[in-house]
Amino acid sequence: MIQIGDKMRILLIHSNYINYKTKSKTKIAEEIEEKQKSMRFENSLVVFTAVEKKDEENPKLVVENAVKEIKDVFFKLKADNIVIYPYAHLSSSLSSPDAAKTILKEMKKALARDGFKVERVPFGWYKSFDISCKGHPLSELSRNIVVEKSSEEKEEEEPSKFYILHDGELYNPAEYTYQSSDMEKLVASELGKMESTGEEPPHVKIMKEKDLADYEPSADVGHLRWYPKGRLIRDLLADYVYNLVTDRGAMPVETPIMYDLGDEAIKGHAEKFGERQYRMETKNKNLMLRYACCFGAFRILSDTFLTWKNLPLAIYELSTYSFRLEKRGEVVGLKRLRGFTMPDMHTICTDLKQSMEEFDSQISMCAQTGEDLQINYEAIMRVTDDFLKDNRQWVMNSAKKVGKPILLEILPRRKHYWICKMDFAAIDYLGRPIENPTIQIDVESGERFDIKYIGPDEEEQTPIIIHCSPTGSIERVIGALLENSAIQTEDKPPMLPVWLTPTQVRILPIAERHLDFAFNLAKEFKKNDIRIDVDDRQETVGKKIRSAAGDWVPYVIVVGDNELDSKEFTVNIRETQEKVIMDKNELIERIKAETNGMPFRKLPLNIKLSRRVQF
RNA sequence: GCCUCAGUGGCUCAGCCGGUAGAGCGAUGCCUUGGUAAGGCAUAGGUCGGGGGUUCGAAUCCCCCCUGAGGCUCCA
Numbered sequence: 001m002i003q004i005g006d007k008m009r010i011l012l013i014h015s016n017y018i019n020y021k022t023k024s025k026t027k028i029a030e031e032i033e034e035k036q037k038s039m040r041f042e043n044s045l046v047v048f049t050a051v052e053k054k055d056e057e058n059p060k061l062v063v064e065n066a067v068k069e070i071k072d073v074f075f076k077l078k079a080d081n082i083v084i085y086p087y088a089h090l091s092s093s094l095s096s097p098d099a100a101k102t103i104l105k106e107m108k109k110a111l112a113r114d115g116f117k118v119e120r121v122p123f124g125w126y127k128s129f130d131i132s133c134k135g136h137p138l139s140e141l142s143r144n145i146v147v148e149k150s151s152e153e154k155e156e157e158e159p160s161k162f163y164i165l166h167d168g169e170l171y172n173p174a175e176y177t178y179q180s181s182d183m184e185k186l187v188a189s190e191l192g193k194m195e196s197t198g199e200e201p202p203h204v205k206i207m208k209e210k211d212l213a214d215y216e217p218s219a220d221v222g223h224l225r226w227y228p229k230g231r232l233i234r235d236l237l238a239d240y241v242y243n244l245v246t247d248r249g250a251m252p253v254e255t256p257i258m259y260d261l262g263d264e265a266i267k268g269h270a271e272k273f274g275e276r277q278y279r280m281e282t283k284n285k286n287l288m289l290r291y292a293c294c295f296g297a298f299r300i301l302s303d304t305f306l307t308w309k310n311l312p313l314a315i316y317e318l319s320t321y322s323f324r325l326e327k328r329g330e331v332v333g334l335k336r337l338r339g340f341t342m343p344d345m346h347t348i349c350t351d352l353k354q355s356m357e358e359f360d361s362q363i364s365m366c367a368q369t370g371e372d373l374q375i376n377y378e379a380i381m382r383v384t385d386d387f388l389k390d391n392r393q394w395v396m397n398s399a400k401k402v403g404k405p406i407l408l409e410i411l412p413r414r415k416h417y418w419i420c421k422m423d424f425a426a427i428d429y430l431g432r433p434i435e436n437p438t439i440q441i442d443v444e445s446g447e448r449f450d451i452k453y454i455g456p457d458e459e460e461q462t463p464i465i466i467h468c469s470p471t472g473s474i475e476r477v478i479g480a481l482l483e484n485s486a487i488q489t490e491d492k493p494p495m496l497p498v499w500l501t502p503t504q505v506r507i508l509p510i511a512e513r514h515l516d517f518a519f520n521l522a523k524e525f526k527k528n529d530i531r532i533d534v535d536d537r538q539e540t541v542g543k544k545i546r547s548a549a550g551d552w553v554p555y556v557i558v559v560g561d562n563e564l565d566s567k568e569f570t571v572n573i574r575e576t577q578e579k580v581i582m583d584k585n586e587l588i589e590r591i592k593a594e595t596n597g598m599p600f601r602k603l604p605l606n607i608k609l610s611r612r613v614q615f
Numbered sequence: 616g617c618c619u620c621a622g623u624g625g626c627u628c629a630g631c632c633g634g635u636a637g638a639g640c641g642a643u644g645c646c647u648u649g650g651u652a653a654g655g656c657a658u659a660g661g662u663c664g665g666g667g668g669u670u671c672g673a674a675u676c677c678c679c680c681c682u683g684a685g686g687c688u689c690c691a
Contacts, residue, residue: 200684209626217664217682275616276689292691322691327616330689342691423691435691473691511648538648546652560650572651579651614625614641 008055008062008103009090010069011048013131014077014139018046018085020121020129028097029124036122045070045079046131049107050090051100059099063106068286069143070111075283077139081117084108086124097124158412162191165381166405168396173407180404182427186378187407189433202429203482204333210552211615212478213334222331222338224475227615228604229502234341236500237474238318239599240372241343244470248365250314250345255296257321261286265302265449266295272417278323278338289323293344294467298449301348306453311463312358314347322473334479335434341474347466348451355441355464356394359420362468363401366424366437369471372598374497375480377424377436379406387419398422417444424472426480429487434480436472441465485552493574495552499598502605504591505532506553508544510560518559521584522607528588531603537610545572547609555587 019040022032047070055062074082084104088094095103101123111118121127133139163170164187173191178184207213212230216223226234242252259266262285270277270288278289290296297315306313320341330336349355370377379402381395388395388410399406421440425433442465445451455461471477485494498504505525509518518534525532535544541558548556556572563569567583606612
């Protein structure tokens with residue numbers, strides 16, 4: 001909720017000139033230099049300012065908002081400089097003089113930092129002044145500087161309560177006997193009891209080594225470049241989620257990545273994010289880059305005529321990209337980025353009951369992605385105390401749908417837009433969670449964005465909205481897969497699921513005379529939608545085997561004189577490290593079975609390894 | 616953002632009580648025409664993250680900035 005208190009008042013005058021002369025000191029006068037006793041400014045935007053009592057509660061925000069307003073006006077005019085003039089008479093509830101001085105000084109600093117020519121008239125003196133107002137329509141404006149603060153900031157927060165929820169019973173996390181070490185790690189991390197080993201998560205090195213992605217120093221921190229193999233995996237994951245949600249009836253849309261903060265609903269939803277927004281100013285707009293697809297989705301829904309017969313209704317978008325201005329020290333690898341791609345589905349439901357049914361079905365969808373991606377998720381369900389009291393039995397049943405014990409967080413009161421959410425996390429090599437899929441029941445945005453549907457009684461109703469990212473961000477999925485591979489190294493060779501691996505089959509010809517045969521064989525696989533390449537480099541077989549292992553190729557076939565006449569091949573199978581004799585069709589069938597139901601894209605690399613580029 | 620640490624050929628690193636760079640892998644060329652995790656020889660490749668300072672002289676010492684890692688906090 002937004003609170004609006006008393007606020008700073010400013011009067012803005014676009015003047016031909018202003019000059020002032022100090023007369024005598026008051027008790028609260030600030031010390032000034034001789035030259036400040038009398039000054040004149042030409043073509044100035046004069047900002048008469050009264051700092052109010054309430055402004056003392058959040059001086060930083062007041063300064064920020066005042067500066068914003070001043071800049072807005074300044075850009076519309078052709079003034080040369082800004083003059084901040086303390087003017088107590090605008091207010092009947094003044095702040096303390098010290099607070100006022102600090103705020104005025106900060107305003108000047110902030111404007112100067114942004115490159116404006118700005119002066120401040122001495123505080124606490126009786127002054128005479130002359131001003132010549134230009135008199136055009138915009139030359140006299142007054143503004144109230146609104147101090148907004150979200151309810152999250154006010155008063156001490158009561159801590160949440162945490163339980164392990166196992167078969168409908170609640171356990172104290174400290175006394176619970178964990179069956180899964182991942183769950184134990186997740187709980188430790190959630191409750192702030194993680195011991196850190198101080199290492200870099202291994203996926204960062206792997207993503208570079210395998211030519212998937214890398215940092216882009218010429219962008220902002222936390223924005224990546226993706227090489228062809230990484231791009232392929234991203235695309236396959238995008239296809240995967242697209243199929244997943246459209247099979248369930250969601251409708252894909254695409255919406256802008258930036259929004260006008262002049263729109264009250266946009267602004268209200270954005271404020272929830274506080275400082276983590278990327279903002280940009282154009283000539284007369286204050287814009288933000290989206291941090292999720294909510295903005296576009298809600299705007300579509302609020303402009304759509306809906307009746308109860310349409311609901312539940314889901315629209316889906318893959319946000320290439322979403323932007324969050326994460327703190328510098330927190331940005332790392334694929335785990336925490338400032339620019340990332342997130343599948344984002346919004347389902348609008350008639351009422352809480354319908355949203356709870358949908359929520360249940362989306363739990364199954366999220367759990368399914370864990371299986372398809374071969375990633376182990378642990379789950380956290382977070383509910384407000386009120387919601388739990390009213391829906392205890394449903395919460396217990398929903399938790400069971402996860403199929404294993406979950407962590408339950410009970411928030412004493414609602415502090416976000418949701419009243420119930422489920423988060424799924426993979427655990428990385430170092431035992432830290434990577435939060436991925438999420439489902440949230442949103443009771444606030446329907447009203448904020450003026451989304452309505454016609455109910456059975458022909459009355460307008462406000463719907464409940466569910467936010468869901470079935471896999472979490474694409475980058476985090478890849479991060480989790482790579483972390484998994486680092487964990488796997490201990491018992492089996494690291495690899496990706498076959499449907500996601502760039503080269504699925506590699507042919508190693510022994511000598512040059514086997515090349516034609518190798519390429520012809522490769523064609524057969526290609527025809528069957530299998531990504532295949534040929535190591536045609538002039539290297540020994542040993543070296544080619546080694547290099548195929550480095551590329552995590554799941555199936556490797558060596559062809560030489562023996563194979564030219566035979567229909568059978570010795571296939572090196574990475575997963576089991578066995579050599580198995582198979583004919584072509586057996587291998588094709590095996591891969592088809594393994595990748596059944598998963599999306600396919602062609603290999604975006606030259607089939608000849610001799611022609612490949614290293615990134 | 617704050618605290619701690621780091622930044623040397625494409626990659627991994629050595630050199631760092633000041634005297635203007637070195638290895639292995641990789642790359643390129645030649646030789647080798649091969650049967651399951653590095654065949655041989657040779658060559659090229661570095662404004663030592665950027666800027667400033669101290670000095671006769673700085674990769675090396677000092678300051679600022681950039682980038683990266685870990686922690687604090689939050690999240691997809």
